[in-house]
Amino acid sequence: MRNRRKNWLVAAAVLVCTLTLAVVPTAFAEAPETAGQTAEKPQLTEEQTQEIKAITDQIYELKKQLIGKYKDFGVIDEEKAGKIMEHMEERQEKLEKDGYVPPADKKFKKKHR
Numbered sequence: 502m503r504n505r506r507k508n509w510l511v512a513a514a515v516l517v518c519t520l521t522l523a524v525v526p527t528a529f530a531e532a533p534e535t536a537g538q539t540a541e542k543p544q545l546t547e548e549q550t551q552e553i554k555a556i557t558d559q560i561y562e563l564k565k566q567l568i569g570k571y572k573d574f575g576v577i578d579e580e581k582a583g584k585i586m587e588h589m590e591e592r593q594e595k596l597e598k599d600g601y602v603p604p605a606d607k608k609f610k611k612k613h614r
Contacts, residue, residue, distance in 0.1 A: 553601040561593050
């Protein structure tokens, strides 16, 4: 008798756990009407764009100097410095093309839900 009761309790506990695991993820799921939608990209005024451009240009120039110093001191080789500079140039061009508004990154949105 005691074994049967214990078996039923174990079975009931397993059932409750299974149902909980099945229901909880759906409670945190994205609503169908917002699924796949991305937030609108904010628009900067011309003045804001110029201010951001000035700051990013300063950062870009300082990073170029830093990479040059690393190369001069032998911390990185010529090839590595070239790759870094190329990547920085591509990033700077993309920022300019996008009006100095960083892209909404889907990867981060999924991680922080």
